[in-house]
Amino acid sequence: MGLFGPSKGTAESAIKFMNQFLSEFDLNPAKCLVQNDQDIAAWELGRGSAPLLVMIFKNPSFPYIKVLSPIVKMPEKDQVAPLLNYCMVKNNDCLATIALSTDSEIVVKSERPIEGLDKEELEMMMHCVSGVADELDNELAEKFGCEMIGKDPS
Secondary structure (H helix, E strand, O other): OOOOOOOOOOOOHHHHHHHHHHHOOOOHHHHEEEEEEOOEEEEEOOOOOOOOEEEEEEEOOOEEEEEEEEEEEEEHHHHHHHHHHHHHHHEEEEOOOEEEOOEEEEEEEEEOOOOOOOOHHHHHHHHHHHHHHHHHHHHHHHHHHHEEEOOOOO
């Protein structure tokens, strides 16, 4: 049985679950909530050096969840092609996806439909994304001169 029981998962049930999930980790869901409009509900969490966003997309015909961590801004023009090539190659050996966002940032993400999602899978999505982001942000900043979006805890 999935997270939402025998019926189809809805965005509303996923939002309720997310609030309970955060509370279990002694986080205040209202303080973590950074967006809640007709299309998306999103919470920002501090995990490692890169910010971690958990987003629920409320499309009634296909609600889905995305765990996302923006890690670096694009470098100088001469480094863009090598950076993008490097990220594409890294995707071959990565549990999360490394991508270019619409804001021209390199992000690490994992996404899936809400249907059938359970607590363990959400924890694994968050762990994979934050782990890859934590490792990759410093690497890309050093290798390609990118500006890190998060803060290096060292």
